[in-house]
Amino acid sequence: MTLVRRGVLLLALPVLLFAAWWVASAGSTDFYWPSLSSILAAFGRTWTWDRVQADVLPSLGRLLAGYLLAVVVGVALGAVIGSVRWVRALVEPLLEFLRAIPPPVLVPIVILLSGIGDRTKILVIVSGCVWPVLLNTVEGVRGRDEVLSDTCRTYGITGPLRLRHLVLRAASPQIVTGARQALPIAIILMVISEMMAANEGLGFTVVQFQRGFQIPEMWSGVLLLGLVGILLSLLFRAAERGLLGWYHGQRAGRREW
Amino acid sequence: MLEVGNLHKVYDGHGRRVTAVGDLTFTVPEGQFACVVGPSGCGKTTLLRVIAGLLPATAGEVRVRGSRVTAPPAGLAVVFQEYGRSLFPWLRVRDNVELPLKAARMPRARRAALAAEALAAVGLSDVDSAYPWQLSGGMQQRVAIARAIAYQPRVLLMDEPFAAVDAQTRADLEDLIRSVWERLGVTLLFVTHDIDEAVYLGQRVIVLSAAPTTVADDLAIDLPAARDQLTTRADPRFTELRGRIYARIQKAKVPQAEGTPA
Numbered sequence: 001m002t003l004v005r006r007g008v009l010l011l012a013l014p015v016l017l018f019a020a021w022w023v024a025s026a027g028s029t030d031f032y033w034p035s036l037s038s039i040l041a042a043f044g045r046t047w048t049w050d051r052v053q054a055d056v057l058p059s060l061g062r063l064l065a066g067y068l069l070a071v072v073v074g075v076a077l078g079a080v081i082g083s084v085r086w087v088r089a090l091v092e093p094l095l096e097f098l099r100a101i102p103p104p105v106l107v108p109i110v111i112l113l114s115g116i117g118d119r120t121k122i123l124v125i126v127s128g129c130v131w132p133v134l135l136n137t138v139e140g141v142r143g144r145d146e147v148l149s150d151t152c153r154t155y156g157i158t159g160p161l162r163l164r165h166l167v168l169r170a171a172s173p174q175i176v177t178g179a180r181q182a183l184p185i186a187i188i189l190m191v192i193s194e195m196m197a198a199n200e201g202l203g204f205t206v207v208q209f210q211r212g213f214q215i216p217e218m219w220s221g222v223l224l225l226g227l228v229g230i231l232l233s234l235l236f237r238a239a240e241r242g243l244l245g246w247y248h249g250q251r252a253g254r255r256e257w
Numbered sequence: 258m259l260e261v262g263n264l265h266k267v268y269d270g271h272g273r274r275v276t277a278v279g280d281l282t283f284t285v286p287e288g289q290f291a292c293v294v295g296p297s298g299c300g301k302t303t304l305l306r307v308i309a310g311l312l313p314a315t316a317g318e319v320r321v322r323g324s325r326v327t328a329p330p331a332g333l334a335v336v337f338q339e340y341g342r343s344l345f346p347w348l349r350v351r352d353n354v355e356l357p358l359k360a361a362r363m364p365r366a367r368r369a370a371l372a373a374e375a376l377a378a379v380g381l382s383d384v385d386s387a388y389p390w391q392l393s394g395g396m397q398q399r400v401a402i403a404r405a406i407a408y409q410p411r412v413l414l415m416d417e418p419f420a421a422v423d424a425q426t427r428a429d430l431e432d433l434i435r436s437v438w439e440r441l442g443v444t445l446l447f448v449t450h451d452i453d454e455a456v457y458l459g460q461r462v463i464v465l466s467a468a469p470t471t472v473a474d475d476l477a478i479d480l481p482a483a484r485d486q487l488t489t490r491a492d493p494r495f496t497e498l499r500g501r502i503y504a505r506i507q508k509a510k511v512p513q514a515e516g517t518p519a
Binding site for chain 1: 309328331333335359390408
């Protein structure tokens with residue numbers, strides 16, 4: 001597929017929907033459904049560099065901290081649970097219980113325990129994001145190839161070398177799948193944690209606009225959140241390409257000689 | 258030197274006991290090229306996995322260079338049948354060959370030299386930075402052989418290594434493994450279901466019976482040491498040995514009622 005064609009396919013639907021929104025909302029007098037032109041005007045007015053520094057960057061910082069912590073914790077625990085059979089048998093019921101709890105429910109509890117600072121919000125993000133990473137890592141580690149395990153045993157590949165080259169790399173396609181599932185959860189929990197207890201941040205700002213009946217500004221915040229989502233998923237895809245090049249290459253089919 | 262003494266292996270599970278190996282005893286002297294053939298399902302792979310220390314024996318013992326095998330012994334390398342699954346798809350060819358050396362804490366320069374030498378020996382110097390899945394099946398198995406060579410084993414086990422490659426590649430790989438063996442002076446146990454291959458390659462062929470497995474026959478292959486796909490296979494002695502082993506295996510397919518331990 002040529003670059004132009006890919007670009008067209010990528011942008012066609014968003015452009016079309018934006019155009020439809022623009023036309024449908026043009027000249028709107030409904031207070032709650034302002035025209036897109038007024039939302040975009042509010043966007044430029046609202047998200048100045050000052051505001052980005054004060055509200056957007058702290059949010060993104062917490063988002064990344066919580067997300068990365070969840071990935072590290074999920075992969076570490078998943079590697080242990082997936083490798084050791086009795087540990088898996090021991091913790092499986094507990095995992096099923098814990099992951100069934102919707103993370104937003106934990107927000108008031110975490111606030112009680114650790115206040116309303118950054119730590120609480122990061123903990124909330126971790127509590128939701130860790131599950132897809134953890135469970136996918138467990139499956140990935142369990143499903144590694146027996147012949148490859150035998151190869152490691154035969155050639156004395158043990159310890160950290162085995163962990164890196166067999167356990168984690170073999171599970172990396174599943175780990176990446178889990179991390180991808182965790183990404184939107186991280187954004188959602190970032191916003192929710194800021195809606196409930198915060199004095200700055202993206203979620204807080206959107207709620208403030210809503211309470212102050214600054215409706216176009218509120219919509220512009222929603223738009224910004226969507227853009228953050230797109231940006232993060234693009235970054236994720238770039239990282240995935242580097243990490244899983246071998247996997248996609250292998251799946252694309254063996255080259256014939 | 259490789260000693261297998263009264264080896265007995267029973268798989269026990271799901272309420273079913275299967276005797277894979279009945280009673281096996283044989284010795285492969287230092288530096289010998291021995292082939293093991295037998296009817297399919299006769300426990301060849303089980304035997305190999307027990308010798309490699311990947312599977313515990315139910316009774317009896319295996320000794321590699323004098324010490325009893327309880328875990329994968331040092332100085333023993335295995336080339337598996339499933340080359341596609343025994344190479345690390347996320348490592349380049351060179352890194353696949355070097356990984357066991359890295360595990361042995363060999364200095365980087367020495368590692369690189371051994372890997373380059375091993376890859377040259379199997380004729381793959383020009384693809385050392387490719388990924389295994391970019392190579393054909395025969396080339397992947399060459400990488401696995403290069404990994405075994407670079408490891409500098411004293412004992413090399415091969416489990417039907419050429420069963421999954423096409424006939425012409427197979428002939429090339431057979432000659433390659435003969436020359437590798439001649440150069441390294443390694444003790445080589447080569448498991449195959451192909452009688453022609455066993456006779457062509459080995460100095461000796463151990464014929465196994467059907468499960469529960471025992472040694473049905475043990476022949477010295479008195480063909481000239483310089484083997485050639487055309488002349489060796491046309492040698493009347495080759496045909497004679499091949500015929501004898503074939504007859505033994507046909508007979509071995511019917512398990513004897515007596516003489517097998519419970």
